[in-house]
Amino acid sequence: MKKLGLFILSFILCLGPFSIAMAQKSPTICAVHPFTGRFAFAGIEGSAAMQDVVDMANEAGGINGKKIQYYWGDGEYKDDVGIAAFKRLYAQYNPQIMFGQSTGMTKALGPEIKARYKVLYSAYTMTSEAANPKENPYLFIAAPTYTEQFGVLLKYIAKEKPGANIAFFYSDTEFGREPIVAGREMCKKMGLNLVTEEVSQVGGVDITTQVLDMKAKKADYCIFQGFVSNPIAAVIKQSKDYGLNAKFMGTFWSTELQLLKELGPLAEEYTGVTAYSFYFQEDVPMVKKIREWTQKKYPKVEYRSQSYMENYLTTLLFVECFKRADKMVGGITGDNLTKALQSIKNFDVGGLMPPVSIKSNSIPVGRVYRGNSKTVRFDPISDWIRME
């Protein structure tokens, strides 16, 4: 009887360290990147950014001595494959934070993340559905939503030329159509005149009709949405042929060096909004840090894209959330991570963005840049603009 009692007591005592060990599970991030498919340019850079931030954080001591684990899978930019990769990674590594590859995947997994997985989640998306804390507190984006980006551009236009004629030029996809309804409302509120909406296929080159329509409607500004490069370059080039004197603007995914290279001498014609400093802005402390790290670890890499910067900032926020959640009762859990996220106010990111404050699970701030054909870079033409 005495032996049985000792055995039971030992067993109970063993549970204590065991439960502590369970609570001290490594902070783990799992990500589904589009390494193949039409978004591969973002996936490859994005994964590199995540790995770099994790390595830097681990070199600096991790999360209270615990190394951050990072695992990834290829979603091929297909929802089925991405969701399968998500479930595979979750089953294998049981992470507290996950990152997805697309808007479609985010929409499909959102309800399950809220009901079952309870992991902090972000993705290669700027859809408003991923920035709605009332509907789903686990989802957030480390950027302004497409709607907020439109707002930044329209605010800039309203200041530069009140009452201007606006044209929306978007792709016939979820990505393209996302901010259009809100964009119409914002035009009305800001006293801008939405004269036409043009729709085209992604990568389309036959856009003469749209250019002529914008010319007929006397559009002063044309805002692109839902394209990465084509047909933006084609529209800008053809506008010169057909005498369309509009200023061309775009949102995050098109405000990239690739477009400037395609535009060549017409680079000044394009103005875009983005949420992050560029790799060539060497006066920005965080950019300087990224450059030093890149030159040390990847000496052959000459440039890091905005996709890299986006994932870099997102992972910085992940690490900060880990640190804050680790100090909470219960340790690093999905719920504590969401609380940690909401507590982020004026978080210094070294100039990559202004000090970050999470608002409605997004960061509604952007800056307008204009292309420069001589330097083949973007020059900032506005200060950071916050959307209320």
Added chain:
Amino acid sequence: MRCGDYKENYIKDEEIFQSRFVKFWLSLFFIFLIVFPFIANAHMLYVSNIIGFAVIGAIGLNLLTGFTGQISLGHAAFVGVGAYTSAILITRYGISFWLSIPLAGLASALAGLVIGIPSLRVKGLYLCIATLAAQFIFGFIFVHWESMTKGITGIHIPPPQIGGFQFSTEKEFYWLTLIFVVLGVGYARNLVRSKMGRAFVAIRDRDLAAEIMGIDLFRYKLTAFAISSFYAGVSGALWVSFLKVVTPDHFPFTLCIQYLAMVIVGGLGSVLGSIFGAIFMTLIPEVLNVLAENAKNYMPGMEQLLIPFKDVVFGFLIVSFLIFEPRGLAEIWNRIKKFFTLWPFSY
């Protein structure tokens, strides 16, 4: 080696499972399918469900293309019609999931009937293009009929339920998928050995001769389109109820190509071929993904090269299978079975 296997009448000869040996192994397979959800993790169950939906859709396309010889490039559109019909009936009109599935199938069948009308005048590549129109027409409707489909935002669908029990996880939904796959396979297998099935094959082999023999081309071609689309609609309805969301981006043109690849690689004119093709086209990319991801443990730094390389490997596998057996995986299976029918003898 099979011995003493002889048939005394045509009914026995037409049986699907012709020997006790086959019945035994099939029973074991069914037991495995029932035990599987209790031993598999969420990822395996997710992939199993996706395979199930692909099997139903592929059988539908094989009935039309493989058995009736009508090439269709609009199969994804019919999957979409079924998906949206089910989503709209459940969320807008409060109809239960159990009723929405057959109604979704019927809606797709109706769409298939309409799109199949050109098949009475054109065939081959011309019919291909005519059915391709369905893909673009329905794609446009899914995006622009916003009052019904909610456009690009899509429709969120609640999980199916019986009483208070919800089929919301992969494991719970697996049972539904299994039931529908068994029903779909059973019906198709019996259809192809019925009068209608023989009419389909006759139309495929020589439609003029079939017409002369008294087979009504109008009726049977449209029936093939309707049945094929019914299968596609059911597959779509199940798929979106499983994902709990439907958006227009779920039904791109590449989905049509994927289904065609399933039936060609699996074997045209074979129900078993549809199953093999669906498994191959769904499972092999998943296996290659896992291998590529794990390769970084053995070849660090090479993953950027290995990950795109898996697409090359997948394409190579498809081409190899078709070179060695143009009639698909089903014919490879038949050859293996024939070998063991006489084994250890050669003839």
